[in-house]
Structure formats: C-alpha cells, structure tokens
Amino acid sequence: MRNLKGLQLPKFSQPSQKKSSQGWRNRYLTLFLIIGGITATISGTVVISYEIVxxxxxxxxxQNALLTVRRESQEIDWWLSIHKxxxxxxxxxxxxxxxxWSIVAPYLKLELERIQEFYGFALAEPDGSYYTTKIGTRSHANIKDRKYFQKAIAGETYISDPSVSRNINVTFVPMTTPIFANGLNTGKPIGVLIATISIERLTQLISLLKYGEGSYAFALNSAGVPIVHPDPNLMGNIDKPAPSFLEAKDPNLAKLARQMTNNKTDIELIKIDGQWVYVAYVSLKEVDWSIALVIPxxxxxxxxxxxxxxxxxxSILLGAAILAAIILVKVFETTRIRAETEALLNRLTKRIRASLNLDEILDTTVEELGNMLQLERVSFGWYNRHQKTLExxxxxxxxxxxxRLGLxxxxxxxxxxxxxxxxxxVRLSPVNSHSRNSQESEHLKLKNLCYLAIPIFINTERQGYLLASAKRKFGGKDETQLLQAVxxxxxxxxxxSHLYTQTQEQVKLLDQTLTELKRTQSQLVQSEKMSSLGQLVAGIAHEINNPVNFIYGNITYANExxxxxxxxxxxxxxHYPEPALEIQQEIEVTDLNFIIEDLRRILDSMKQGAERIRLIVLSLRNFSRLDEGEKKEVDIHEGIDNTLLLLQNRLEDKITVVKSYSKLPKAECYPGQLNQVFMNLFSNAIDALTSSEIPEKIISVKTALLEKTEGRFVTIAIADNGPGISPEIQPKIFDPFFTTKPVGKGTGMGLAISYQIVTEVHGGKISIETPSSGGVEVLVEIPIEDRVNANNRP
Structure with missing residues (x-):
C-alpha cells in the first residue's frame, strides 16, 4: 500500500494529530495481551492437533500392519484348505x-509328482501299522498313539502340530483324512491317508510375512510353543518339546502368548528383550495355530x-511470527498518525476485496469513490490499444x-x-454513432485538469482505466495518491477475480476427473472380480465336466x-418256467417285474440328470470365457441363454421368461464382458419383479437385426413388467454409485459398468425406456462388425 502520510482528502475533516499518551499506552498494553493470548491459544491448538494427528x-x-498379517494368514489358511x-x-x-499297497503305491507316487507341496504319503491301517512312500514298504513303526491318526480314524480330517518321522527322522507337518469303504464318508473308516508337509516349507511361507527392515514372523501352537521361529533353538514339535511362551520369564511375551492361544486378533506395542516393538497377531482357521509379526x-x-x-x-514459524508481531507493534506506534487517513482507504479496500465477483468489485469501487470523494463521475473501462477504443x-x-456506458x-x-x-x-464518441451530427448527450466529455485517469495494469491483453472527474479542479497530489492506491x-x-474464475473451472475439471477416477477404480475392481470369478468358474466347470462325461458315457453301456x-x-x-421254490419266493419278495420296469426309468432319469449337468457345465464355461484383447465372433443368443441358465435358481417357477429371437449373424464382441452386461440386466429385472406384488411376473427378451448407415447392429431388448423407474431418476440410472437398492444390496456400479462396456468397449448404445404397459425395457445395440469392415462391405 502506498504511503499516504499527510494525505488531504477533499470534503473530509482531518483526524486529530494529538492523542493522549496514556490512552495509547493502554492500547499498547492491550495489544500485547491480545498477542500473548493468541500465541498461547495457537500453541495449545498446535500441541493438541499434533497429538490428535x-x-x-x-x-x-x-491397522495397515494388522491388515498385512490378516492378508498373509488368509493366504496360509487358503493354502492349507486347498491341500486338505x-x-x-x-x-x-x-x-x-x-x-x-501294490495299487496305492504307484498312484501316490504320481500324486507326489503332481502335488509337489507334499513331502510324502502314508497309508495307515486301523491297527496303526502303515506303508509310506519314502521307504516303499510297510514300516516297522506304529502310529496308533499319534493324535493325528486317532483324529482321522475317528472320521475327522486333521492337520497336526509338527512331529518327527519315526522312520527317516525328518520334521514334518502331518495332514490326515479317513478312508471310507463306500466313498460316501459314512460308516467306520477302513484306514487313514496321511500327507506330510516339510517344516521347511511351512517356515518358508510364514517367513514371507515382512513389514520393513528388522521385522520377523513366528507361529505358536495351541500350547504356546513356537512351531516356526527365526531362532531354531526356540522351535518345538510333538517329539521334541520346547519351552512354551506362556511360561516365558518376560511377562510381556507371556501375555502376548496368552492372547495368541486364545485366538485373539490385535496389534500391540510391547517391550520384548529390552526393545519396543509392535506385534500384530491373528489366528488361523484351518489349524489351531496363531501367527505373529514383530515390527520394530x-x-x-x-x-x-x-x-x-x-x-x-x-514452532519456528510461530516464534518468528511472534517476534514479527512485536516488531510490528513498535512500528505501528510510529505510523499511528496515518491511521485515520488509511482507515478511509482500508474501508474501500475491504469492500473491494470482500468479493471475488468482478461486477460486484467494480460496482463497489466506483460507488464508494464517488460517495467518499463527492465526485461527478467515477468510471471503470477497458482500453484497447490496438483499436484505440475505451469500453x-x-x-x-x-x-x-x-x-455513459458502452464503447x-x-x-x-x-x-x-x-x-x-x-x-x-477529451471528447469521446460512441462507436455505434457513425455521424458527426449525433446528439451531444451521447458523447463523454472529460474537461482539462478536472479528472484523473489511473491506468490499471493486469496480465491481460486489455488495460484497465479508473476515471474520476469533478466539476472543480481535480488531480492534486493527495487525490492522485489515493486513487493510485485504490x-x-x-x-x-x-x-x-480472474484467478478465482480459473480456479472454479479447474475445480469443476478436478471434480469431473475425481468422479471419473472413482468410476474407473470401481470398474477395475469389478473387472478383477469378474476375471477371478471367470477363472474360478472355468476351473469348476472343467473339474465337474470330467466325472460327468464319465457317468454320461457309461450310462449307455450300463443300459445295454x-x-x-x-x-x-x-x-x-x-426255458425254466418252474424254477426252484427258493427262487420263486425270492422273485415274489423282490418284485422282479417291478425292478425290471423301474430300472429302465432309473437309467433314463440318470441320463437326463447327466445331460442337465452337461448343459450347466457348458453354460458355465461359455459364460466365464476370458477375453484376450481381441474381439471374437460369437452367438448372442448363446450368451443370453447361458446367462438365463445360470440365473435359473432365481427365476424358479415365479418368473416367466419369454424369448423372441430373430435370425442373427455372429457378432464381433468380447463375450465375457457382454455376458456381464446380460447378467447385470437380468439380475436387475429379477430384483424388480421379486420385490413387486404382481401375480404374473414376466421377463421378455427380443433380438433383431438393425440396418443403419454406419453399419449393421444387433438389438437386444430386455423388458420386465415390474414397478418401473420413475422419470426423476431415469437420467441418473447410468451414473456410477447411483442405486435405489437398500444399503448393502447394491453398489450402484452394475448399470454404469454395463454402459461403459456397451458404449465405450463395443461402440454400441444402451438406453432405458418405459413402455406404456408398465415396467422397464432396456435396449442394447451392439455392432456386428467394426466400422471399417462395415464400410468396406459390398
């Protein structure tokens, strides 16, 4: 701000230059007290904020450390569950x-080659004697006293604490399961199958759990004995007992062991061996162990x-600010004479700076200056140096x-x-007046030495001018300084104001970008879920398909x-119409004729069931096809039928599906993603019909071939006669995270992802309409081929 000392303002009384020294000292003391109070408040706020943050x-x-341990423990649980x-x-x-054993041994050797995580297999008989793949024959040892054998022979699949082999003196983790004669897990087990996992492999898995330098992981069994630990001297097993952490001399370690053996999940700051560490611990589900991660x-x-x-x-800045405040107070004493004069300017400045709206700023400026200085005119205009015009x-x-507004x-x-x-x-003429004989009232006149024109330099192509004119001589030093300061x-x-406008535009852009990022993130998560689901479904379909083919193929031979x-x-x-009396009695008891007739029906039923399973497996495999970066020619009807087959359990007998298929060529698309769209649309229709009370619930599917100037399209119309969608929310229906379902029932991403798959990935269209008969109809258009191929089509 410019120095306005001694500035004389026209028509305004000059403030008194004499002030009571006593009054000033009181204000001086008050100011110091205020600074001290503010300093104390800021310091307290900083300390409290620091503690909170x-x-x-x-x-x-x-929580991040505990999440890491939880995630790794879930991986180990998953690993153990798979092997069980x-x-x-x-x-x-x-x-x-x-x-x-002559049949079992070759089979188990092949399984060892397939499942390399297993160290070996053993086949135990009910008396505890057993064969092992490591020695190839019956072992001289007996495991009847082993807990893992007792658990399995009682009918339970069990993972034991580590133990030492009685044959080869190797430490391993036994995993046992009963063997039943009928293969239906019923009756008394006829033996026990044992698989062993080396303790080194288990140690390797748990050792992968890290959280920066100096961190390590260990595992305790239900008795608090370390079964995996970086220090091998602390590790124990069934045959080689080690001291339990529950009885550790260090009370912190003993307390931690109690928490772990009680299957607690937490992270604590404790002191172990004289060092403060954080310990995050969780319990496993598949076995009675707990895993802990020690982080310095x-x-x-x-x-x-x-x-x-x-x-x-x-703190340094606060100290500097306090010092600066003290210096400013002393400087303020020397400038108090200018206080009243600057107050006038400050009032105007505050009015100007109170808004970021350009119209409000300039309106306030010209009004305040005109009223404060009692001027004839105060104007603000833009000067164009190239066109020599003033607006x-x-x-x-x-x-x-x-x-006089205008150019x-x-x-x-x-x-x-x-x-x-x-x-x-200066005599300025309006630009829209093309005649020198225009009315005099239209011109803007500025008299010699009766006005001031202060240029305002800003970073734009135009230059601003603040014009102030009076009926008297105007433009003295004081008035010039005041206007220049303004x-x-x-x-x-x-x-x-310009920066604010630009910032608002940037904020809008950032908001749009953030929304897009959130949508992209959710779509990536959903895509990852669908990819994982597709892999899982494909694996399950493959595993089911083999035994089903075996059953289906043998039914024909069984029937013959x-x-x-x-x-x-x-x-x-x-040839023997009069069989023996015992045979005749048995025929009457068993009702042989009925068995012959019913046996045919049973075989037919088995064949139909196997055929049904084959169709379901085929649908799962088709639905779970993973796209490999290229579009494929697929049958749209097949994708719709597969999706409906997978949703058959939700349709039951309460919802009727009416299909109206047209003859369609194969379309180039990503089948997995398109199946996801069908799944979302049918699921929404089923949800709408399930929540409605109408007696006859119908979902209709129609397909057609559509010819357009830009190419051929397949149209799929999926409609339901449910409650419909209100017009108020239809424009938001494809927005990310928008859902009308209760909390926990929907994410609001199904239709948003479907919209992206149809429009962005396939270049098609998707829209929602409300038929006159009620309900909702979703129209999907998918191009049969890309536009280049469509344009080159004869």
Missing part, C-alpha cells in the same frame, strides 16, 4: 479305498518423522447525470492514452448291459 496416523499405520481338499479327494479314489517401533513409526519435522517448522462498463454518476473512441489522430495520462480535454488494490482484486441281462433272464423264464 499423530494418534490418527499411528492408528492407520497399525486335495488329500480328501485322493482318499475318495477307488485306488486308495482298495487299501492294497522405529520401523512402523518412521512415517511420523515428517509430522515431527512439520511441528518443528511450525466503459461500470460507472457512478452524481444525481441528475446520465450514465467509445477518440475522434482525433492524437493518442487517447497520452491525453488521459496528462488529464487533457487502483493498486483494484488490480489485485481483478487479478484474484442291463438289456442283455433282462434278455437272458427272460430266456431263463421261458
């Missing part, structure tokens, strides 16, 4: 159920260093004068800026064999 950051870091399932599957095979305190809290540095810098956009006029030019070869700079007489503040305000058997039986009845 530190706690929040630390809680976040602890594999072991049970092997135990159910006919080779294992034979309990013949300095490692977890290293991200707090930036916060501590920030607090230090803020007056804001103006204050004293009572009785008419405003003006100087009807003279003399430069307008030069005349304004020296306050020379012009300086006005330049800042205009610049800020039974026909031959019945034929032979009929021949016996023809």
């Amino acid at each position: 530190q706690g929040l950051i630390l809680d976040k870091l602890k 399932t594999e072991l049970k599957t092997i135990a159910h095979t006919s080779s294992i159920r034979s309990m013949d 305190r300095s490692q977890l809290e290293k991200e707090l260093k930036a916060l501590n540095l920030l607090v230090t810098v803020l 007056i956009s804001w103006e204050y006029c004293s009572k009785g004068l008419q405003k 003006f030019y100087l009807d003279s070869p003399i430069d307008l800026a030069t005349r304004l700079q020296h306050s020379k007489s 012009a300086d503040q006005l330049a800042i305000a205009i610049t800020q 064999y039974i026909k031959d058997f019945i034929k032979i039986l009929n021949l016996y009845q023809q």
